[in-house]
Amino acid sequence: MIHKLIKISIFSQHYSTLFSLVVVLLIAGCLNAQNERPWHKHGYKSLEEGDFYGAAYYFSKALENDSSNLEVLWSLAESYRLNGDYDKALGAYHALLERDRESTYVLSSFYVGEMNQYLSRYQKAIEFFNLFEEQPRANETGKLKISAQRRKSCEYALMNRHTTDSLSIKNAGYGINSFDAEYGPVFIEDSTMFITSARYDSNTTKLIKEKEFQFKTILYSIDFRSEPFSIRQEQVSIEPLSYVSSVSNPDSRNEYYITICKSNVCGIFRISRIEDGWSEPEDLGAFFNNADFNTLHPSVGRIGAKEYLFFASDRKERNGMDIWYSEIKTDGQLTRPRSAGSSINSIEDEVTPFYDSENERLYFSSKWHEGFGGYDVFFVEGSPGNFGQPINAGRPLNSSVNDLYFSHNPSVSMGSIVSNRTGGYALKGENCCNDVYLIEYPDSVKIEMDTVPDLAIEQSDDLVKKLDGLKMLPLSLYFANNLPNPGSLSSTTSANFADLTREYYKSQEEYLGHNRETGWVDVFFNKEVQFGVEALHQLCDSLLIYLSKGYVFHLGIKGYTSPLGNTSYNEKLAQRRIASIENFIRNWNSGKLGNFLDSGKLNVVPTPYGEFFSEGKINDQWEERTKSIYSYDAAKSRKVEIVWVSQINPDYKGPVLVLENDAFDLGGPEIGSIVELKIPIANVGDSTLAIDGITSSHPGFHMVEPITVKPGESLNVTVQFIVSEYADIQVFGIVLHNNSSIENVPVFLKLKKEP
Numbered sequence: 001m002i003h004k005l006i007k008i009s010i011f012s013q014h015y016s017t018l019f020s021l022v023v024v025l026l027i028a029g030c031l032n033a034q035n036e037r038p039w040h041k042h043g044y045k046s047l048e049e050g051d052f053y054g055a056a057y058y059f060s061k062a063l064e065n066d067s068s069n070l071e072v073l074w075s076l077a078e079s080y081r082l083n084g085d086y087d088k089a090l091g092a093y094h095a096l097l098e099r100d101r102e103s104t105y106v107l108s109s110f111y112v113g114e115m116n117q118y119l120s121r122y123q124k125a126i127e128f129f130n131l132f133e134e135q136p137r138a139n140e141t142g143k144l145k146i147s148a149q150r151r152k153s154c155e156y157a158l159m160n161r162h163t164t165d166s167l168s169i170k171n172a173g174y175g176i177n178s179f180d181a182e183y184g185p186v187f188i189e190d191s192t193m194f195i196t197s198a199r200y201d202s203n204t205t206k207l208i209k210e211k212e213f214q215f216k217t218i219l220y221s222i223d224f225r226s227e228p229f230s231i232r233q234e235q236v237s238i239e240p241l242s243y244v245s246s247v248s249n250p251d252s253r254n255e256y257y258i259t260i261c262k263s264n265v266c267g268i269f270r271i272s273r274i275e276d277g278w279s280e281p282e283d284l285g286a287f288f289n290n291a292d293f294n295t296l297h298p299s300v301g302r303i304g305a306k307e308y309l310f311f312a313s314d315r316k317e318r319n320g321m322d323i324w325y326s327e328i329k330t331d332g333q334l335t336r337p338r339s340a341g342s343s344i345n346s347i348e349d350e351v352t353p354f355y356d357s358e359n360e361r362l363y364f365s366s367k368w369h370e371g372f373g374g375y376d377v378f379f380v381e382g383s384p385g386n387f388g389q390p391i392n393a394g395r396p397l398n399s400s401v402n403d404l405y406f407s408h409n410p411s412v413s414m415g416s417i418v419s420n421r422t423g424g425y426a427l428k429g430e431n432c433c434n435d436v437y438l439i440e441y442p443d444s445v446k447i448e449m450d451t452v453p454d455l456a457i458e459q460s461d462d463l464v465k466k467l468d469g470l471k472m473l474p475l476s477l478y479f480a481n482n483l484p485n486p487g488s489l490s491s492t493t494s495a496n497f498a499d500l501t502r503e504y505y506k507s508q509e510e511y512l513g514h515n516r517e518t519g520w521v522d523v524f525f526n527k528e529v530q531f532g533v534e535a536l537h538q539l540c541d542s543l544l545i546y547l548s549k550g551y552v553f554h555l556g557i558k559g560y561t562s563p564l565g566n567t568s569y570n571e572k573l574a575q576r577r578i579a580s581i582e583n584f585i586r587n588w589n590s591g592k593l594g595n596f597l598d599s600g601k602l603n604v605v606p607t608p609y610g611e612f613f614s615e616g617k618i619n620d621q622w623e624e625r626t627k628s629i630y631s632y633d634a635a636k637s638r639k640v641e642i643v644w645v646s647q648i649n650p651d652y653k654g655p656v657l658v659l660e661n662d663a664f665d666l667g668g669p670e671i672g673s674i675v676e677l678k679i680p681i682a683n684v685g686d687s688t689l690a691i692d693g694i695t696s697s698h699p700g701f702h703m704v705e706p707i708t709v710k711p712g713e714s715l716n717v718t719v720q721f722i723v724s725e726y727a728d729i730q731v732f733g734i735v736l737h738n739n740s741s742i743e744n745v746p747v748f749l750k751l752k753k754e755p
Contacts, residue, residue, distance in 0.1 A: 039065065043075055052083035070096060074105050081111060084420055084433070086401075090115035106137045110147055117373045120161070120400040120520075122154040129154070145347065149368060156370040161395070168440040169396050169417070177435040184259075185416040185436045186299070186354075187409035193416065194221050194234070195436055234278065255332065257298035257309060266296040268311060270332075287326075287337055290315075299407075300328070301355025301362075303383045309334060310353035310362065321349035323364050325384050343389055344380060351375070354407045362387060365404045373400035377417065397439070408439065415439035422633070463546055463553075463647055467539075474558075474641040475539065477532040477581060478524075480504040481562070481629045481638060484576050491575035497584040497640075501533050514630035524635060536581075539642070540588045547596045550650035554658060554684070555642055557581055558607045562629075562637045567665075577640045578606040603684075605658055648685070655711070656685035657740040664749050669723045676704075678716040679736070679747055683709040689740055691717050696734040700724060 039062035046055035056079035062072045077092035090112060097108040113128035129151045138144050171177065176195065185195045196219050219234040256271050260281060267289030269281035288295050293315040301308050307328040312321045315337075322345040327335040344350060346368035354363040360383060365375040369390045376398040378390040397403065399421040408415030418434045467473050477497060483504075484495035504525075511521045543553060559574030582604045586594045596602035627634065648656060659681055669675050683689040689709040694701060694717075704718040717736060736745045 040072065043072070043079070047075070047079065052079045055079035056083055056085065056088075068099075070100055070105065073099070074108075077108075077111065081115065084401075086115050086118045090119065103135065103137070106135055106141055107132075107143065109135065110138075110141070110143050113147070113150060117150060117154055117157075118401050120157075120373070122158045122161075125154045126151050146368075149370075153370045153373070156392070157372045157400070160392075161372070167396055169437050170440075172416075172436040172438050181433040182436045183418045183434050184297075184405055185418065186405075186407050187414070187416070188221075188256075192221055194219060257300065259296040259298065261294075261296070265291055266294040268295050268298050268309075284334060287334070294321075295324075297352045297405075299352075299354045302357045303355070303360070308355065308384060310340075310355055311337075312349075312351040312353065312364075313337070320347065321351050323350045323353050323362075325353075327384075338384070340384070341387055343387055349375075352405045354405075356408065356410075358410045363393070363406045365402075365406070366390070372398050374402040374420075375404050377403050377406045402434070404434070408441075413441045415441070463542060463551075463645065467645060472535060472539070473645065474643045475532060475535055476528070477536060477640045477642075478504070478529050478635065479577055479638045479640070480507060481634075482573070484580050488576070489569065489572055491572050491579070493576040493579050493583070495576070495580045495583065496587060497536075497580045498533070500580060501529065504529065511630050511635070514625070520632045524632065536584065536642075537588070540585060540593060543596075543602065544589070544592055546647070547593070547601055552601050552603075552648040554603045554605050554646040554648075554656070556605050556607070556644035556646070558641045558643050560637055560639050560641070562634045574640075575606065578604070581640050581642075582606075603658075607659070653686045655683050655687050655689035655709070655738075655740045657689055657736075657738055657745060658682045658684050659745065659747070664747070666749055671723050673723050675721055675723055677719045677721075677749070679719065680714060680716050681709065681736075682714040683711055683740075685740065686711050689738060691736055691738050693737045694719060694734050695737070696721075701734055 039058050043055045043058035043062060046052070046058060056076060059072050059076035059079055063069065063076060066072065073092060073096045077089050077096060080086075080089035080092055093108050093111045093115060096105055097112060100108060109128050109132040113125045113132060116122070116125035116128060129147045132138055132147050133144060138147070176182065182195055182197045185193055187193050221234055254272050256273070258269055258271060258281065259266050260269050261267075268284055269289070270284060271281050272279040283289055288311075293313060295311055295313045295315070297312040299310045301310060308325050309328055310323065310325045313324050314321045315324075323340040324337045325340060326337045329335070339345060340350075340353075340362070344362075344364065344366075346366065348366065348368040350364050350366045350368070352365045355361070356363060356379075361379040361381055363377060363379045365377050367375055369376070369378055369392065371378075371392050372395065377393040379393055380387040380390055382388050392398065393406070397406070397417060399419060401420050401422075403417055403419045403421070405418040406415065407417075416439060417437050419437055420434050421437075479500060480503065483500055484493045508521060508525050511525075547553065557578050559578040561570040561573050561577075563570070582597070585602075585604070586597055593602060597604070646656060646658075659679070664677060664679075666675060666677070681689075681691070688711070690706065691703070691709070692706045694703045700722040702720060704720060707715055707717060709715050719734065734747050734749065736747060738745065
């Protein structure tokens with residue numbers, strides 16, 4: 001049996017967990033290098049480079065040639081797991097477990113348990129952790145203690161999954177987040193946050209023949225004082241192919257501590273703000289920069305009159321990543337680092353510390369202590385040398401996957417966290433990449449899941465800003481499977497969303513029958529569905545106030561479906577769902593908004609996405625209804641969203657851009673071909689609209705020529721791009737830059753390879 005030991009720095013290319021550590025993959029092989037087929041070679045090469053998405057593609061192709069090859073099946077499962085594609089990883093490990101009659105791949109049952117844990121299937125996870133621990137060779141894997149601790153975590157999660165704190169956690173949105181990975185958010189001042197983003201040059205799989213490093217990390221500062229907030233790229237002087245993260249600074253000096261990684265080793269440096277940017281990074285010496293270990297995630301905390309630098313490191317004194325600290329003397333010198341202690345540090349990794357000086361709590365993330373799955377956020381009370389026992393920070397701060405980089409700013413009652421939880425911006429797997437999430441605390445929360453805010457407003461206020469400030473957009477409104485008008489090929493309906501929702505509520509018991517192991521059904525129906533209905537009533541009430549005073553509104557409403565059914569049917573279904581929302585608005589409060597719809601003062605701008613975003617992510621098999629109809633992901637995909645509201649004040653004379661469609665399915669164009677796309681737009685304002693440029697997350701895009709659109713006219717924006725390598729199903733975006741009240745308008749494109 002041949003084994004390959006592959007070291008992968010998570011800081012290198014994928015950022016699944018976003019800190020430097022060594023992942024050991026034992027790939028059992030019975031083929032020597034000379035006899036491996038090309039798909040195998042490409043798969044191993046991708047694993048070595050940290051391109052787990054590409055590795056999964058190559059190993060799946062290899063399995064098509066030889067479905068009995070257990071080595072390839074193991075490698076495929078590992079690739080899915082490391083890419084955050086937990087559902088597919090579960091299927092691959094499960095298949096391996098059933099086929100591996102000789103029990104060669106002992107860890108299969110452990111990872112089946114772990115994938116179930118990540119998917120919140122805690123009872124199933126416990127069963128497979130038990131199965132793993134009963135195997136005679138389990139002790140040889142080094143996972144026996146970890147498996148036992150995972151079982152305890154699943155038991156903890158089952159007892160506490162319905163307990164949530166009154167926090168509001170929202171994805172920070174596109175702009176702060178991208179389709180790659182963001183990490184290291186920290187509030188430096190009352191209104192400024194630093195984040196680091198790992199941006200690929202394209203959203204395509206990294207090709208084997210490419211020799212240059214394809215991604216770069218960029219440090220951004222975000223000023224929340226502006227409306228909307230402004231983002232600026234910070235220029236820090238570092239060597240090529242190295243990257244910066246985790247900025248932190250003491251209150252008393254103009255000094256910032258940063259992580260800089262190069263050659264797969266990370267260390268902590270100190271920099272200062274200067275007139276034209278940043279000073280050269282200052283090396284802090286062998287305790288903090290050493291080729292033998294990683295030192296990263298700096299966070300400064302004040303405890304009484306002293307300041308401390310907390311950080312994570314895998315130095316030789318202990319195994320794995322642990323939390324350490326060093327006192328910052330008044331002259332800026334750092335004392336010899338000390339471990340935060342055995343109550344915090346474990347046989348697994350503890351990372352991303354943050355010290356809350358106001359409450360004297362040290363926060364950190366760990367896989368070891370009892371939690372909900374992946375890395376959870378914990379805190380300990382006390383101070384260095386006198387820390388208590390870890391306490392799980394609870395839900396909704398923690399999820400069943402990775403939750404890292406917790407920090408908060410008490411002066412603005414706001415915090416942040418990084419997570420790969422479901423619902424983020426991801427193109428290469430639902431949980432592949434980390435996004436920044438913003439946290440609002442109870443004294444500042446304006447919207448809770450089951451409480452609709454009061455939108456009572458004066459004429460001088462701006463409703464759009466009010467909605468944004470209350471985090472009411474996008475407003476999600478959920479539908480039962482295949483409703484309204486199941487089987488119809490019509491794009492219209494007389495159904496009213498209010499009636500559809502009442503019927504939807506009656507199906508809760510049916511959903512519970514398919515989801516005994518999870519507690520999402522009650523939360524989904526009685527909070528998310530209920531909130532949407534109540535918020536829609538409140539929005540209509542507010543629109544009536546403004547419309548009665550001469551304002552004009554456009555509502556951007558998007559319709560979605562699960563991937564059940566064919567594409568054409570799903571597009572019609574999405575149109576009917578949008579129409580049911582328009583019927584609700586028209587008939588609301590005995591028809592008080594109907595005249596405004598008829599007169600053009602209130603306008604619905606529909607975009608029927610259908611299965612545009614759900615295809616390839618959600619089960620589409622009728623015979624597997626527990627997954628395709630009654631699962632949480634399927635229920636969340638059947639919705640309409642009021643995504644944007646455009647308000648034209650009575651005295652506004654500027655242009656107003658309206659997209660007739662903002663989602664385009666381009667099919668499966670050949671690589672190297674040139675695709676031309678025409679995006680129809682309309683100007684419903686009173687002055688000339690100018691489209692002066694585009695940006696895109698995909699390389700090779702350009703606008704053929706800038707255009708101007710006169711009031712009342714409709715024209716096409718013509719965009720061309722050269723098709724490069726893309727995934728089987730891939731969605732990416734472009735942004736239209738214009739001079740209207742909404743300066744940056746996104747458009748989504750989908751490519752899908754032919755089977």
